[in-house]
Amino acid sequence: MMKYRLMAPGPTPVPEDVLTEMAKPIWHHRTPAFEKVMAEVQTDLKWLYQTKNDVLLLSSSGTGAMEASLINTCSPGDTILVVDGGKFGERFAKIGKAFGVNVDTLKVTWGQAVAVSAIDEKLKQKDYRAVCVQASETSTGVEHPIKEIAALVKNYPSTIAIVDAITALGVINIPTDEWGIDILICGSQKALMLPPGLATLSVSDKAWLLADKSTCPKFYLNLKTERKNIAANTTAWTPPVSLIQGLRLVLQNMRKEGLEAMFKRHATMAASIRNAAKAIGLKLYAPEAPSTSVSAIYAPDGIDSGKIVKNLREKFNMTIANGQDDAKGKIFRIGHLGYYDMLDMVAVWSAIEKSLADLGYKFEIGKGVAEIIKAL
Amino acid sequence: MMKYRLMAPGPTPVPEDVLTEMAKPIWHHRTPAFEKVMAEVQTDLKWLYQTKNDVLLLSSSGTGAMEASLINTCSPGDTILVVDGGKFGERFAKIGKAFGVNVDTLKVTWGQAVAVSAIDEKLKQKDYRAVCVQASETSTGVEHPIKEIAALVKNYPSTIAIVDAITALGVINIPTDEWGIDILICGSQKALMLPPGLATLSVSDKAWLLADKSTCPKFYLNLKTERKNIAANTTAWTPPVSLIQGLRLVLQNMRKEGLEAMFKRHATMAASIRNAAKAIGLKLYAPEAPSTSVSAIYAPDGIDSGKIVKNLREKFNMTIANGQDDAKGKIFRIGHLGYYDMLDMVAVWSAIEKSLADLGYKFEIGKGVAEIIKAL
Numbered sequence: 001m002m003k004y005r006l007m008a009p010g011p012t013p014v015p016e017d018v019l020t021e022m023a024k025p026i027w028h029h030r031t032p033a034f035e036k037v038m039a040e041v042q043t044d045l046k047w048l049y050q051t052k053n054d055v056l057l058l059s060s061s062g063t064g065a066m067e068a069s070l071i072n073t074c075s076p077g078d079t080i081l082v083v084d085g086g087k088f089g090e091r092f093a094k095i096g097k098a099f100g101v102n103v104d105t106l107k108v109t110w111g112q113a114v115a116v117s118a119i120d121e122k123l124k125q126k127d128y129r130a131v132c133v134q135a136s137e138t139s140t141g142v143e144h145p146i147k148e149i150a151a152l153v154k155n156y157p158s159t160i161a162i163v164d165a166i167t168a169l170g171v172i173n174i175p176t177d178e179w180g181i182d183i184l185i186c187g188s189q190k191a192l193m194l195p196p197g198l199a200t201l202s203v204s205d206k207a208w209l210l211a212d213k214s215t216c217p218k219f220y221l222n223l224k225t226e227r228k229n230i231a232a233n234t235t236a237w238t239p240p241v242s243l244i245q246g247l248r249l250v251l252q253n254m255r256k257e258g259l260e261a262m263f264k265r266h267a268t269m270a271a272s273i274r275n276a277a278k279a280i281g282l283k284l285y286a287p288e289a290p291s292t293s294v295s296a297i298y299a300p301d302g303i304d305s306g307k308i309v310k311n312l313r314e315k316f317n318m319t320i321a322n323g324q325d326d327a328k329g330k331i332f333r334i335g336h337l338g339y340y341d342m343l344d345m346v347a348v349w350s351a352i353e354k355s356l357a358d359l360g361y362k363f364e365i366g367k368g369v370a371e372i373i374k375a376l
Numbered sequence: 377m378m379k380y381r382l383m384a385p386g387p388t389p390v391p392e393d394v395l396t397e398m399a400k401p402i403w404h405h406r407t408p409a410f411e412k413v414m415a416e417v418q419t420d421l422k423w424l425y426q427t428k429n430d431v432l433l434l435s436s437s438g439t440g441a442m443e444a445s446l447i448n449t450c451s452p453g454d455t456i457l458v459v460d461g462g463k464f465g466e467r468f469a470k471i472g473k474a475f476g477v478n479v480d481t482l483k484v485t486w487g488q489a490v491a492v493s494a495i496d497e498k499l500k501q502k503d504y505r506a507v508c509v510q511a512s513e514t515s516t517g518v519e520h521p522i523k524e525i526a527a528l529v530k531n532y533p534s535t536i537a538i539v540d541a542i543t544a545l546g547v548i549n550i551p552t553d554e555w556g557i558d559i560l561i562c563g564s565q566k567a568l569m570l571p572p573g574l575a576t577l578s579v580s581d582k583a584w585l586l587a588d589k590s591t592c593p594k595f596y597l598n599l600k601t602e603r604k605n606i607a608a609n610t611t612a613w614t615p616p617v618s619l620i621q622g623l624r625l626v627l628q629n630m631r632k633e634g635l636e637a638m639f640k641r642h643a644t645m646a647a648s649i650r651n652a653a654k655a656i657g658l659k660l661y662a663p664e665a666p667s668t669s670v671s672a673i674y675a676p677d678g679i680d681s682g683k684i685v686k687n688l689r690e691k692f693n694m695t696i697a698n699g700q701d702d703a704k705g706k707i708f709r710i711g712h713l714g715y716y717d718m719l720d721m722v723a724v725w726s727a728i729e730k731s732l733a734d735l736g737y738k739f740e741i742g743k744g745v746a747e748i749i750k751a752l
Contacts, residue, residue, distance in 0.1 A: 006404055011617060014402050023399035026390050026571055028382055028695040059437045059573050061613040067596045098595040195402055197435050197573040197616030219474040220443045237437040238565060240573035241387060319404040
């Protein structure tokens, strides 16, 4: 018997009480009872987002919401500035191009955060419709300086800040309104601790003004249609009712934990994993701006990181992630966002130490785990 | 104590074993274990669809798949022929227009099926890229003659038949390949007996040829991207893993019941409801081509159908559907697709008889239910 342990940066484990909540008989969405659920979820999402704006719900993966954020605010021929320091930054660029939007890409070396000054320069040169950036770039384990980027964008009346917080909302403090983030995107299968299939996004007044002018074709992902519906506690199309039912409970549980405690728990887990890695001589892939959601760590010299991933799967029934593209085989990534606590960090790092030892890496066994225990 | 009974045409009840299957701990989708699930689901979906073509999976509602069917095969300036005999026919037209596709609408009186001869005439007049039609139009309770329509479309090399079978697949016999249906769309929350959030669609070789020429902008709903991924037993974007896990069990259960038995069960339920209605003097909204998935029935003269819906909700904790648009207040709709048996029909009709009596309709109580009992 070896329990399955999901330690990748999403999908993440769903709490037991949420699994059973979603296993209740299905609701019809056009009923007063479900409208009440929608209203509660809306109130609590605004709390989580730290926003007064509507938080729209889409039946899609996070990518659907990324597409929605662009096609509802841009028009063909507009130009957007995309921070591309990983797979998800790259995705914003691909979406823009697919819809005839010009894309200026600010290439950032994988493992590094974008320089705020580089954004500043770009904004001075051209009229951008949007600046698109990840709060946490999952492929590289980097946090970008979204507070500073949003502050710059505020100075341009027809430029909005679109932040992909799919692996960041509920993990680090992102006061949407205070920082002036126009569109903040999240997905259910990350810190929201739900199965994938529901995306959420907040939309500012500034973004709605752009929406009035946007000519990109859209129907399923038309946010203005969703805005009308959310006002009546419903959605334009049949929503994923079981996920929304689960989300209500997740948000209730989050309110009990509190934002500060939630951010602190995540910060402690992330720091302990980084300290554990360093304690046994491993190097971080993103040492300067490491993500609080996912730790990207170099495999020791001469060891393919894919072998570590495979070893954990086969010996410990555990899923962690390999690197992607150029980082494949070089790094491994551990997710610690959502339904995790410090003893989960002990478990994953124990498995990693054992695997590294089996793969021939020389180090003092237990030295990494000791760092996590000290932080308990 | 009054059990909740969901008798609307979708979402439909989820079987107990499927609810608990989906309540199991969440999987990661990029794992050999989940790829095996995807492969099994693909095999069984081909069986259900009666097709050799790939059946693609989208994280969206059925509307997302309707949009995907058009934007992947058409280009701005192309013309499509849309059978519009209800809310869902209308939706195809709206999607086409949103993407710059010209739409010729074949208006059909609500409650009636489209005349095949009308399609024949249209096809002779113009080069259509697609003919779009509902197998079962949920808003009116009508079945359109999709076999005959697909047979006509076959004669035109660059015209495809797009069939929305969201409330028909698994209910009535639709041999996709034999009838030559190019794109057949379904959604999880109907006869697939799952929560909403997963859409499926099969795509023929003829449709893929159009996909090579299609210039409508697309990214999230790009079917060519999905085609590449399904070949590797995965999806382009994070899939709704819990729904797919549930779908595997649903399809296994369906194979045990068998297609013939499944179609017969639905036909018997639908006929019994129609007979029950007629037995107490009610008129069918779609007497000539009634849907096997949903029965649309006129409320008695002088009784607002909304009152029947409300009465069932308040007295019996039961959800049925009102009419929409012009039919609102005139008809009520009972769903009988998916996880239902004949004793469910007895229950819903008993509640309807009691409500009608309470609302002042004069008839012999029990006479409708007797028709259902006779068919047990």
